[in-house]
Amino acid sequence: MRMPTGNPRLMKEINKSMILELIKAREHISRADIAKELHISPPTVSKIIDQLLAEKWIMEIGTGVSSGGRKPLLLKFNARRAxxxxxxxxxxxxxxxxxxxxxxxxxxxxxxxxxxxxxxxxxxxxxxxxxxxxxxxxxxxxxxxxxxxxxxxxxxxxxxxxxxxxxxxxxxxxxxxxxxxxxxxxxxxxxxxxxxxxxxxxxxxxxxxxxAWRGAGMGVRHLVRITIGAGIGCGILLDERVYRGADGAAGEIGDMIVADTLPAQALAERGGYLERAVGLSALVDAAGSMWAEKGRSSLLSTWCDNDPERLTAEMIFKAAVAEDELALSLVENLCEALARVIVNIVSFINPEEVIIGGELGEARRLILQKVNNRVKELLCTPPPILLSSLDRxxxxxxxxxxxxxxxxxxxxxxxxxxxxxxxxx
CATH class of the missing domain: 3.30.420.40 (ATPase, nucleotide binding domain)
Incomplete structure (x- = not known):
């Protein structure tokens, strides 16, 4: 990388940034090692180190091993400065x-x-x-x-x-x-x-x-993260930059259309089509409707004392893992809609990786398996689809x-x- 020249103040800030980054990356390091690794003159390093010490960004933690002469003072980043x-x-x-x-x-x-x-x-x-x-x-x-x-x-x-x-x-x-x-x-x-x-x-x-910073997307330049909660959202990283769109509304996939029949309420509100298929609030509503209309016996009726108002998404996911017929059919519908969305996003954006996160409870691995299998049926070369390692x-x-x-x-x-x-x- 070619460094900018001709602006002393800019060069000082760049050197300060590089030195602080190096100290942060190491458990401890000496001034001499900083000068050697960054190819910055020892006097310049010492001047910047003195400034960082005065500002309490770093601290001295003792002496290191000498290679001849005085033992070097070791420096460490002060993560508890603030x-x-x-x-x-x-x-x-x-x-x-x-x-x-x-x-x-x-x-x-x-x-x-x-x-x-x-x-x-x-x-x-x-x-x-x-x-x-x-x-x-x-x-x-x-x-x-x-x-x-x-x-x-x-x-x-x-x-x-x-x-x-x-x-x-x-x-x-x-x-x-x-x-x-x-x-x-x-x-x-x-x-x-x-x-x-x-x-x-x-x-x-x-x-x-x-x-991208601390989770399953570390080191990935082109990344999609889908979050399922009461609604559904999507964050997009393109070439290591978060893509927000013209008005900060990029990734509002809750408005995507993945089915032929559109919910009347979504049409009236002009949005929320996918959210009413995949969002957890819609999942609970669908469970109550299917239960009432078809009169199915289910673990869900036992767990909520035959009161649909007490149903939760967590109950549905737990019942699906237990292979309850009603809960499994609901999860199948969710996975089909989610797989279609991922296919559309992958076809358009071409990410290296897709991460699924949110409030998926005990069914998170079941959902991942079903979505992965369906996406592989629909795409020739799908990217890796992973569960979030950070969850909420x-x-x-x-x-x-x-x-x-x-x-x-x-x-x-x-x-x-x-x-x-x-x-x-």
Missing amino acids: FTVGAWVGDTVLMAAVADLNGQILLKREVKRPPEKEKAKSDDHSKKEFQLDKELILLIYRTLRDANIPAGKLCSIGVAVCGITRMEGGIVVRSRHLPGWENYPIQEVLEKEFSVPVVIDGDSFMAVLGE DAELYGAISLALARVMPSVEVSYASSVLDRASD
Whole structure:
């Protein structure tokens, strides 16, 4: 790589970034070894090291073995200089995690959000969604408290939101699962409360970023991550850059059409066609309808005391693994729709890898097997289709990586840096 020349200030920042990256990558290292590995003059290295020590980005941890002469002082990255918070406003959950500057999660907390059915029954559910920011703020404070992190040690916050967002300004544009948050300035609200930089993005984008950074997508340049929850979303990584589209709505695959018959409600709302076939809320509704119409005996009727209102997706997945006929038919339908979506995405984007994540419970391996088999029937050369290795932590890791990119003079996550660069263009 040819380094830029002619701008002393730029060269100093580049050298500082390279030195900090090298120290982060090693358990410990001496000044002499830094100069040797990076081909930077020892005086320049010492000057930058002194600056990093003064700023507490690094620390001296003792002496190393001498090759002749004085023993060298060893340097180590100070991952506890400050801390960041990654949070997720999901369709059924609020989560927050405290991480150090290496991105290691130290502690996480979560609060369940009401299922869609319960929200629909409430006359003031839009008003309650407006209170969601207060719940998020309280959760962040509680997570910091439980991790014994003083407020003054918090350096940044990243938030994944289940909806379409505008990164510049941190606006939630719209979300089916967050009524009342249309054009909502959540970044401004959080920055006013915590007085630190805050970055907001859609949870599908955060999830694919998390997989690329710490999950099953590490080292993959072209990646798709599909998340199944109350709805369904997709994060896309193209040439190591998160693809967000013209309006931040790329990957809204819940609006894709994969069946000949379109649900009447989806037609009325002009969207949500796939979501009503694959989303877990739709899965539970379908289970209740099939149970009532066909009068099938099922493990599900036993587990929820013959009350369809008590059905959950977790019950359906557990029953499918137990080879319950009704539950298996529902999972088969889900897998067929999901396989068709993957075929369409693969044919259009040509990713190296597809990752499936979300709230699939005990049926996650069963679903992966069925989807893989069906995709292989439909495509000549399908890419590897894998389960997420991070599960629900993918959104948190993505949020943490972007939060770190806001404050670190050097960040190992090129994906995160490129996302922020594009947002500021």
